[in-house]
Amino acid sequence: MIEITEIKKIADAARINLTAEEERELQGYLSQMLANFDKLRSIDTEQVAATIYPIAVESVLREDQVETSLDIECVLSNAPESVKGYFRVPRIMEE
Amino acid sequence: MGLSKYSVTQLQSKLEQQQITSREIVESYLQKIEQSNNNAFITVTADLALQMADESDQRRKEGRLLSSWDGIPIAIKDNISTDGIKTTAASKMLADYIPPYDATVVSKIKAAGLPIIGKTNMDEFGMGSSNETSAFGRTLNPVDPTRVPGGSSGGSAAAVAGSEVPWSIGSDTGGSIRQPAAFCGVVGLKPTYGRVSRYGLFAYAPSLDHIGPITKDVQSAAALLQIIAGSDYYDATVAKQPVPDYTQALQVDVTNLKLGLAKEYFAGLNSEIKSAIMQAINVLASAGAEVTEISLPMADYVNDCCLLLSCAEASSSLARFDGVRYGLRVTGTDSVEMFKNTRAAGFGPEVKRRILLGTHLLSAANYQKYYAQAQKVRTLIIQDFAKAFAKVDVIVAPTTPTTAFEFGSKIDPQEMYKSDFYTMAANLTGIPAISLPCGTDTQNLPIGIQLMGKHFSEETLLRTAYTLQELNSKQVKNND
Numbered sequence A: 001m002i003e004i005t006e007i008k009k010i011a012d013a014a015r016i017n018l019t020a021e022e023e024r025e026l027q028g029y030l031s032q033m034l035a036n037f038d039k040l041r042s043i044d045t046e047q048v049a050a051t052i053y054p055i056a057v058e059s060v061l062r063e064d065q066v067e068t069s070l071d072i073e074c075v076l077s078n079a080p081e082s083v084k085g086y087f088r089v090p091r092i093m094e095e
Numbered sequence B: 001m002g003l004s005k006y007s008v009t010q011l012q013s014k015l016e017q018q019q020i021t022s023r024e025i026v027e028s029y030l031q032k033i034e035q036s037n038n039n040a041f042i043t044v045t046a047d048l049a050l051q052m053a054d055e056s057d058q059r060r061k062e063g064r065l066l067s068s069w070d071g072i073p074i075a076i077k078d079n080i081s082t083d084g085i086k087t088t089a090a091s092k093m094l095a096d097y098i099p100p101y102d103a104t105v106v107s108k109i110k111a112a113g114l115p116i117i118g119k120t121n122m123d124e125f126g127m128g129s130s131n132e133t134s135a136f137g138r139t140l141n142p143v144d145p146t147r148v149p150g151g152s153s154g155g156s157a158a159a160v161a162g163s164e165v166p167w168s169i170g171s172d173t174g175g176s177i178r179q180p181a182a183f184c185g186v187v188g189l190k191p192t193y194g195r196v197s198r199y200g201l202f203a204y205a206p207s208l209d210h211i212g213p214i215t216k217d218v219q220s221a222a223a224l225l226q227i228i229a230g231s232d233y234y235d236a237t238v239a240k241q242p243v244p245d246y247t248q249a250l251q252v253d254v255t256n257l258k259l260g261l262a263k264e265y266f267a268g269l270n271s272e273i274k275s276a277i278m279q280a281i282n283v284l285a286s287a288g289a290e291v292t293e294i295s296l297p298m299a300d301y302v303n304d305c306c307l308l309l310s311c312a313e314a315s316s317s318l319a320r321f322d323g324v325r326y327g328l329r330v331t332g333t334d335s336v337e338m339f340k341n342t343r344a345a346g347f348g349p350e351v352k353r354r355i356l357l358g359t360h361l362l363s364a365a366n367y368q369k370y371y372a373q374a375q376k377v378r379t380l381i382i383q384d385f386a387k388a389f390a391k392v393d394v395i396v397a398p399t400t401p402t403t404a405f406e407f408g409s410k411i412d413p414q415e416m417y418k419s420d421f422y423t424m425a426a427n428l429t430g431i432p433a434i435s436l437p438c439g440t441d442t443q444n445l446p447i448g449i450q451l452m453g454k455h456f457s458e459e460t461l462l463r464t465a466y467t468l469q470e471l472n473s474k475q476v477k478n479n480d
Helices: A005-015 A018-041 B007-016 B022-035 B046-061 B104-111 B154-159 B179-184 B216-229 B271-286 B299-320 B335-346 B349-361 B368-387 B413-418 B423-428 B458-479
Strands: B041-044 B076-077 B116-120 B165-170 B187-190 B210-215 B258-262 B290-294 B394-398 B431-441 B446-453
Touching: A005 A018, A005 B041, A005 B154, A005 B349, A018 B349, A018 B368, A018 B413, B007 B046, B007 B216, B022 B041, B022 B046, B022 B216, B041 B154, B046 B116, B076 B104, B076 B154, B104 B116, B104 B216, B116 B154, B154 B210, B165 B187, B165 B216, B179 B187, B179 B431, B179 B446, B187 B216, B187 B458, B210 B216, B216 B368, B216 B413, B216 B431, B216 B458, B258 B271, B271 B290, B271 B394, B271 B431, B271 B446, B299 B349, B299 B368, B299 B413, B299 B423, B349 B368, B368 B394, B368 B423, B394 B458, B431 B458, B446 B458
Parallel strands: B076 B116, B076 B165, B258 B290, B258 B394
Antiparallel strands: B041 B116, B165 B210, B187 B210, B187 B431, B394 B446, B431 B446
């Protein structure tokens, strides 16, 4: 069973606050899902290349020309808080 | 019922013969939506739809139609961006989000002259198989209101099945077009990966996401695919293959078509579903198709492989929802606290589960063991299907292990994930797959049959599906 301390680390990495009850539920869920996924680990994939996309894709290039994009007004139209053309957010603390 | 009983083809014909107007069609569907309790729609765009209908009628008068389906209204799943129309992904996170641009499929739909009647309900961010995770309430299955319509495109499927709209657009990451189509008794097509641009679709798992049609019949699925398929400047993963005329595929002809039945799919299958599928196979065999048994040895690994990859990708795709640029913001003493508070309040439980699982799978300690391994297992699954398609043209399978289940009957997330058992392979491999109705069980619940083909073989799939549909309906007519 995954430890609660591990769950807290995952929640921190995912930037989601969890209640104590949610943490406990997740212990069960994550442990069970990983146990299922462990079945995949026994498959021999030594000589197998990874699939990233299911069809062949190549990098798509374009001419290095300036093109129009969204108006600033559109970009800010859903902003919870904006000022002078910027998104405004609470201060960013340095660790 | 009014005009809502007509198929797309019938509406097209009546418009052409000027027996009805686009406005009358839209008004009829708006009335049906108003009278419905199904909660298939999150947003109904009545004024817009009527305005677009009037424009269509004007174009028709002036002989400058945009397409042969000009004026036939459509509904769009609420994870696809519509300029100026609220698009929520059925999440509190985006409850008031209004996109400032159209998804490419929406641009194409507008360019064909289809009035947009509304945005359909869904499982939150596409994560679910029953429409029960929506933050805007459950959608009822029109066939039986005590049962789920399936998910995550449950609203799109229910709206078509309930005649609230003649056709709709859904998305499919593990079965989310095909499974609700099967549960509601309509047609659902997941095209080949890259056949339809994903620009403007809220990403859940970018290597598994697809957009496709949900319709009443195979011919309108072909027509809608025609409208939305094609290359796109804004999607780097879109295919460059030219788009054929899919309506040419609508022939009753399966002579010498090789159908494959995977023994792994039929072992332990619900007997009523098995019986309906075997009956459909017999119909196709009688019409000249050859039936071969094939094997898909990796079948038991498909679900776990798809879930693992989709949760990992989801943790990345949904990282953008942080309260900064759009959507919900729950503030905090600093930005990090704001991210954590916002995401705690904005996401529902299933979305949180999958993001956290995905985050854990991508951590340094787990990446090689799980994620990298799953990417390789994906290759083996693709090889399974490639070997099968060396022998057969179309793989026939059930769409779902059960018919529509009751609300609240799958509380354990893992029970819910099993509903996509037969559909996830087509997402991992990118192959096209269509589900169409092939009968009902003893409770009168629809059963879906799934046809899968090689990459870019939508024409073969549509021809096979059309043949089955037409032969079955001829049979029903003969029996009456």
